[in-house]
Amino acid sequence: MxxxxxxxxxxxxxxxxxxxxxxxxxxxxxxxxxxxxxxxxxxxxxxxxxxxxxxxxxxxxxxxxxxxxxxxxxxxxxxxxxxxxxxxxxxxxxxxxxxxxxxxxxxxxxxxxxxxxxxxxxxxxxxxxxxxxxxxxxxxxxxxxxxxxxxxxxxxxxxxxxxxxxxxxxxxxxxxxxxxxxxxxxxxxxxxxxxxxxxxxxxxxxxxxxxxxxxxxxxxxxxxxxxxxxxxxxxxxxxxxxxxxxxxxxxxxxxxxxxxxxxxxxxxxxxxxxxxxxxxxxxxxxxxxxxxxxxxxxxxxxxxxxxxxxxxxxxxxxxxxxxxxxxxxxxxxxxxxxxxxxxxxxxxxxxxxxxxxxxxxxxxxxxxxxxxxxxxxxxxxxxxxxxxxxxxxxxxxxxxxxxxxxxxxxxVVGIIFTDLLIGIALGSVVGILFVLYTNVQTSFRVDRDGRKVTIEFEKDLYFLSKPQLKEVLGTLQSGDEVIIDGANAPFIDHDIYNMLQDYSEIAKVQGIGYELRNVVLNRRKRQRTSSLVPQ
Incomplete structure (x- = not known):
């Protein structure tokens, strides 16, 4: 600065x-x-x-x-x-x-x-x-x-x-x-x-x-x-x-x-x-x-x-x-x-x-x-x-x-009808909520080509993305071939990781082809740890 x-x-x-x-x-x-x-x-x-x-x-x-x-x-x-x-x-x-x-x-x-x-x-x-x-x-x-x-x-x-x-x-x-x-x-x-x-x-x-x-x-x-x-x-x-x-x-x-x-x-x-x-x-x-x-x-x-x-x-x-x-x-x-x-x-x-x-x-x-x-x-x-x-x-x-x-x-409304600090606090809370919402909306994308479905993670995935990801998995049907690619997500939250692992059992029962690629729990932490190991 x-x-x-x-x-x-x-x-x-x-x-x-x-x-x-x-x-x-x-x-x-x-x-x-x-x-x-x-x-x-x-x-x-x-x-x-x-x-x-x-x-x-x-x-x-x-x-x-x-x-x-x-x-x-x-x-x-x-x-x-x-x-x-x-x-x-x-x-x-x-x-x-x-x-x-x-x-x-x-x-x-x-x-x-x-x-x-x-x-x-x-x-x-x-x-x-x-x-x-x-x-x-x-x-x-x-x-x-x-x-x-x-x-x-x-x-x-x-x-x-x-x-x-x-x-x-x-x-x-x-x-x-x-x-x-x-x-x-x-x-x-x-x-x-x-x-x-x-x-x-x-x-x-x-x-x-x-x-x-x-x-x-x-x-x-x-x-x-x-x-x-x-x-x-x-x-x-x-x-x-x-x-x-x-x-x-x-x-x-x-x-x-x-x-x-x-x-x-x-x-x-x-x-x-x-x-x-x-x-x-x-x-x-x-x-x-x-x-x-x-x-x-x-x-x-x-x-x-x-x-x-x-x-x-x-x-x-x-x-x-x-x-x-x-x-x-x-x-x-x-x-x-x-x-x-x-x-x-x-x-x-x-x-x-x-x-x-x-x-x-x-x-x-x-x-x-x-x-x-x-x-x-x-x-x-x-x-x-x-x-x-x-x-x-x-x-x-x-x-x-x-x-x-x-x-x-x-x-604006908060400051006018309360005072300066309360209005700032209200606006900041709403602003943070919008940031979280936007982050959830853009954390992964889904491509469907007939029966082939690719779910590609575009950034780190936190627990806030769990409801949306769970909803997408719920739309899969018998006969679908699904690939979940986590190459672009250095960090995957425990909740997300466990849900994806558990879904493999559901996929077998429903006849859905299901493959996880590069889905690793907290890859950033693993990379930092490995860099500290003597070569």
Missing amino acids: QRISPLRTLTQYKSAYLRHDLPSGLSVFLVALPLCLGIALASGAPLFSGLVAGMVGGIVIGFLSGSEVSVSGPAAGLAVIVADAIAKIGSYEAFLVAVVLAGVIQFVLGLIKAGRFSSFFPDSVIKGMLVAIGIVIILKQIPHALGRDNDYEGEFEFQQLADGENTLSEIYRAIETASPGAVVISLISLVFLIGWDKIVGKSKRAFLKNFPAPLIVVCGGVALNEFYRVAVPGWYLGDTAHQHMVQIPTIKPGQSLFSIFDFPDFSILANPQVYGIAATIALVASLETLLNLEASDRLDPAKRISSPDQELIAQGVGNMLSGLIGGLPVTSVVVRTSANVYGGAKTRISTILHGSFLLIAVFLGGALLNLIPLSCLAAVLITVGYKLAKPAIFQKVYRDGWSQFVPFIVT
């Missing part, structure tokens, strides 16, 4: 890339900002902890990552685990110790090359995951586009924790309570983003192609909402019961910089619970990271192959640092990665820039960024979701055959 070295990337960096990476980093920053805050809120953690995780994911993991386009930060898939862990262990400071330990575990997993397990996920499941995430992004952002913000930004589960609704019922409630001001902002933003893509596609001016459309949308959303304040107060979004705005925690005058950070309470190391929580976080975070890394390689226009082991090491370092300075657990995340790729990123510099923008926003620009309506950011995310779930993708996978389409669609 080709290994991407971050140092090599940075030393060979060309200034020409910056015109792609800078606008992309800015676009990812605008998408990541509400997601970091929303996931922290859902986790029952301080809001600042989500921003800390976003900074670490962008700057530190971005530098060390095994991928040029993957973006890391706090993940919605860990929100329930984090909330439950904080409740069990008693305090957020104690929970941070588990985050540090989880980072240590991930670092070790990277050193022992555990990243190779990412290759076991079927290709159809990875495609299904990307499409499902695109659909979920659209469904989850529709309420925010309509001005309903009861559910936090970044949640992916069908059953919503924040308000007891589910994805579909939340959309219905949002339509019932739609805010005219939010609807106008989101519609204008969507029309602009769609029109901008078409204009840029036809334009020959490089400036237009590299200018971040999300920035224009955000500035327009802020300006329009401020216009509401003066001209249409009833549409103004800053005075609603659930404020429809980005809400960054700001440092108050006279407040120490370090007072907004939380630090781990290492006295909790005497509590055995912390180690179980750390292991859970490490395993779930690693699984999500490896899945998302596979997805990011698929999205990468340059088709670079990332090192999963290097990514695990980077995630380990990132989580150790995030835990030490009060941040949530960090994983590679598809939503921000997708925004990065579709924003035109060329290298990891865009990821590092997005983390740097989060850092600047917290310490210098919080008051200004709190003027951004969530409806314009919802429009940006909806366009990202559509690019992930274009109808043409369904058509392409369908043309690949049922063995690809069924696991793909099961993954």
Whole structure:
């Protein structure tokens, strides 16, 4: 596997890339900002902890990552685990110790090359995951586009924790309570983003192609909402019961910089619970990271192959640092990665820039960024979701055959109506079943020429082929001359071998000519054994 070295990337960096990476980093920053805050809120953690995780994911993991386009930060898939862990262990400071330990575990997993397990996920499941995430992004952002913000930004589960609704019922409630001001902002933003893509596609001016459309949308959303304040107060979004705005925690005058950070309470190391929580976080975070890394390689226009082991090491370092300075657990995340790729990123510099923008926003620009309506950011995310779930993708996978389409669609439906990990598990199980079924169907072939029947094994035969082979033997008739040729099967399972031997007695009684050629029990093992015998 080709290994991407971050140092090599940075030393060979060309200034020409910056015109792609800078606008992309800015676009990812605008998408990541509400997601970091929303996931922290859902986790029952301080809001600042989500921003800390976003900074670490962008700057530190971005530098060390095994991928040029993957973006890391706090993940919605860990929100329930984090909330439950904080409740069990008693305090957020104690929970941070588990985050540090989880980072240590991930670092070790990277050193022992555990990243190779990412290759076991079927290709159809990875495609299904990307499409499902695109659909979920659209469904989850529709309420925010309509001005309903009861559910936090970044949640992916069908059953919503924040308000007891589910994805579909939340959309219905949002339509019932739609805010005219939010609807106008989101519609204008969507029309602009769609029109901008078409204009840029036809334009020959490089400036237009590299200018971040999300920035224009955000500035327009802020300006329009401020216009509401003066001209249409009833549409103004800053005075609603659930404020429809980005809400960054700001440092108050006279407040120490370090007072907004939380630090781990290492006295909790005497509590055995912390180690179980750390292991859970490490395993779930690693699984999500490896899945998302596979997805990011698929999205990468340059088709670079990332090192999963290097990514695990980077995630380990990132989580150790995030835990030490009060941040949530960090994983590679598809939503921000997708925004990065579709924003035109060329290298990891865009990821590092997005983390740097989060850092600047917290310490210098919080008051200004709190003027951004969530409806314009919802429009940006909806366009990202559509690019992930274009109808043409369904058509392409369908043309690949049922063995690809069924696991793909099961993954899509599973993620939409449960959550990411359950959907992936369902799709993987179905994919494995199709592999087994296909293997059984193609393990041997039958040729009949009058009374002459040849059953030729084409590959290794396992017990899964027994029912089909038994059915074929059951169709033989008196007078048939049957040859079973196992020359192409280095391995024949005990069950298959015994059944073929036993059938010779049945053949005699029924008057069937029956011959076994090259049918040897586990020939591969015999060959290895004989090669060890001194000549």
